[in-house]
Amino acid sequence: MHELLNTLSTLDLAPFALSFKLATITTIILFIIALPLAWQLSQSPSKIKPIIESLVSLPLVLPPSVLGFYLLVAFSSFDLAFTFRGLVIASCFYSLPFMVQPLQGGFESLNKNMIESSYIAGKSKWITLFRVALPNIKPALMTALIITFAHTVGEFGVVLMIGGSIPDETRVASIAIYDLMNNLEYGKAHIYSAIMLLISFVVLLSVYIFNHKQKYFKGVRA
Amino acid sequence: MISLKINKALCGAKGKMNLELDLEIKQGEFLAISGESGAGKSTLLRILAGLEKAGGGVVVNGQNWKNVPVQQRQIGFVFQDFGLFENMSVEQNLLFVSNDKVLADELLNITQLSELKRRKPNTLSGGQKQRVALARAFMNRPKILLLDEPLSALNHEMRLKLQKEIVKLHQRFDCTSLMVSHDASDIYRMASRVVVMELGKVIKDGTAKEVFTTDNSLLQGEVLEIQKDKIVILVGQQLVELERLDYEVLKVGDIVSLKTDI
Numbered sequence: 001m002h003e004l005l006n007t008l009s010t011l012d013l014a015p016f017a018l019s020f021k022l023a024t025i026t027t028i029i030l031f032i033i034a035l036p037l038a039w040q041l042s043q044s045p046s047k048i049k050p051i052i053e054s055l056v057s058l059p060l061v062l063p064p065s066v067l068g069f070y071l072l073v074a075f076s077s078f079d080l081a082f083t084f085r086g087l088v089i090a091s092c093f094y095s096l097p098f099m100v101q102p103l104q105g106g107f108e109s110l111n112k113n114m115i116e117s118s119y120i121a122g123k124s125k126w127i128t129l130f131r132v133a134l135p136n137i138k139p140a141l142m143t144a145l146i147i148t149f150a151h152t153v154g155e156f157g158v159v160l161m162i163g164g165s166i167p168d169e170t171r172v173a174s175i176a177i178y179d180l181m182n183n184l185e186y187g188k189a190h191i192y193s194a195i196m197l198l199i200s201f202v203v204l205l206s207v208y209i210f211n212h213k214q215k216y217f218k219g220v221r222a
Numbered sequence: 223m224i225s226l227k228i229n230k231a232l233c234g235a236k237g238k239m240n241l242e243l244d245l246e247i248k249q250g251e252f253l254a255i256s257g258e259s260g261a262g263k264s265t266l267l268r269i270l271a272g273l274e275k276a277g278g279g280v281v282v283n284g285q286n287w288k289n290v291p292v293q294q295r296q297i298g299f300v301f302q303d304f305g306l307f308e309n310m311s312v313e314q315n316l317l318f319v320s321n322d323k324v325l326a327d328e329l330l331n332i333t334q335l336s337e338l339k340r341r342k343p344n345t346l347s348g349g350q351k352q353r354v355a356l357a358r359a360f361m362n363r364p365k366i367l368l369l370d371e372p373l374s375a376l377n378h379e380m381r382l383k384l385q386k387e388i389v390k391l392h393q394r395f396d397c398t399s400l401m402v403s404h405d406a407s408d409i410y411r412m413a414s415r416v417v418v419m420e421l422g423k424v425i426k427d428g429t430a431k432e433v434f435t436t437d438n439s440l441l442q443g444e445v446l447e448i449q450k451d452k453i454v455i456l457v458g459q460q461l462v463e464l465e466r467l468d469y470e471v472l473k474v475g476d477i478v479s480l481k482t483d484i
Contacts, residue, residue, distance in 0.1 A: 111303070111305060111308075112305075113301040113303055113304070113305030114305045114306065114307060114308065116271075116273055116292075116299075116301075116305060117299065117301070117305040117306070117307070117358070118307070118318075119273075119292045119293055120271060120273075120292060120293075120295075120297055120298075120299045120362075121318065121319040121320075121361070121362060122293045122294070122296075122319075122362060123293065123318075124293065131318065132307055132309070135309035136307075136308050136309050
C-alpha cells in the first residue's frame with residue numbers, strides 16, 4: 001500500500017497532459033475541416049463522391065505503419081518529424097473518418113424537406129447548415145466530437161513512427177506505457193494503463209448516456 | 223404567366239414512365255392538380271420550385287428559370303410531410319423565413335396557432351403541423367404558391383375555414399397557385415382550374431365543374447352493408463339506406479350510381 005502511494009505521488013502526469021492537448025487540438029482542427037466536407041458529401045449526388053468517401057475512410061483499414069511511413073516521407077522535407085506539430089498533422093489524418101462519418105450520417109438522416117424548406121425560404125447552403133442542419137443532429141455531433149477525441153488519445157502506431165518518444169514533445173500516454181513496459185517498470189505501467197482504461201470507459205459512457213437521453217426525451221415529447 | 227414544358231423520366235408505382243407536360247398557367251390562377259398517386263403531381267411542384275431538374279423549360283413572366291436557384295424563386299411550398307424546422311418553435315419557424323413579426327402574428331392568428339407559438343414541432347399533432355407549414359409558406363410573400371395536399375390532415379371544420387383563408391391570402395399576395403389535391407371539396411371551393419394527371423400526362427383540363435361533373439342526376443356511392451331487407455350506401459359523407467329489392471348482383475365495396483328525382 002505504502003509503495004503504491006509512493007509510486008502515485010511521484011507519477012509523471014506529463015504524458016497524459018500531452019495526450020489531451022494533442023486530442024483537443026486535433027478535434028478542433030478536424031471539426032473545422034470535416035463539417036463542410038461532411039455537409040457537402042451528404043448533399044451531393046456527385047459521381048466522385050465514392051472516391052472522396054473511400055479516401056476519408058482509408059485510415060480505418062490501413063495499417064498505421066503505412067500511414068506513418070508515407071507521412072514520414074512527406075514530413076522529411078518540412079522538419080515535422082518528431083515534433084508536436086507533426087503529431088497534430090498525423091492525428092488529423094488518422095482520426096479524420098471518426099469525425100466525418102458520424103456527421104455525414106447525421107446530415108443524411110435529416111428530413112430532406114426540412115432542408116429544402118430552408119432553401120425555399122431563400123437561405124443559402126451555409127446558413128442552412130448552421131441554423132437548420134447542425135442543430136438537428138446533436139447526437140451525431142456529440143458522437144463525432146467525443147469519439148474523435150478519444151480515438152486520438154488512444155492512438156499508438158502512427159504516433160510512435162512520427163513522434164518517437166521525446167518527453168513533453170511527443171511522449172503521449174500510450175507511448176509512455178510502451179516505454180515503461182520495455183523498461184520492465186510494471187508497477188507504473190499498471191497505473192498508467194488503469195488510468196487510460198478508466199478515462200476511455202468514462203468517455204464512451206458519457207456519449208452513450210447523452211445519446212440515449214436525446215432519443216428518450218424526443219420519444220416522450222413526440 | 224408560367225409556361226411549363228417539361229419532360230423527365232420517372233420511376234412511378236407502375237414502373238418507368240415519362241413525365242411530359244405542356245402547361246400554361248395564367249398570373250393569379252389557382253390551379254388544382256388531381257390524379258392517382260404516382261402520376262407525377264408532386265414532381266411537377268418540385269420541378270417548378272427548382273428542387274429537381276428536368277428537360278424542357280420553365281418560363282415565368284418571360285424569364286427562363288433554368289439557372290434561377292431555388293433561393294431566388296420567391297416560392298411558398300407546403301410539403302406533404304410538412305418539413306418543419308424541428309429545432310425551432312412554431313413562431314421561429316415562421317420568423318426564420320422572414321423576420322416580419324406583424325405578418326407572423328397575423329398568419330398564426332388565421333391558422334389558430336397563436337396559443338401554440340412557443341411549442342416545438344415534435345409536440346404538435348399532424349393537423350397542427352400542417353397549419354404551421356401553411357402559415358410558414360406565406361411568410362416570404364410568395365409569388366408562386368405550391369401546395370402538396372395542404373389540408374389532408376385537418377378535420378372538416380378547420381378544412382372549410384382554411385380553404386377560404388388560403389384563397390384570400392392567394393389573392394392578397396397576388397400569387398399564382400398550384401395545389402395537389404384528391405379532395406373534390408378543396409378543388410371545387412378553391413381552384414379556378416383543374417388538371418387531372420395520369421402516368422405523367424394531363425388527361426383532363428378545365429373548371430372543377432367541367433372535369434368532375436358527369437351526369438347531374440346521378441350520384442356515386444359505395445355499398446357498405448347488405449342486410450336482409452335493405453342496403454346501406456355511402457354517398458359523399460352521408461349514409462343512405464335503401465329498401466332492398468332485387469340486388470342479388472351487388473356486394474359490399476361495389477361502387478353504384480344512384481339516380482335522383484331532382
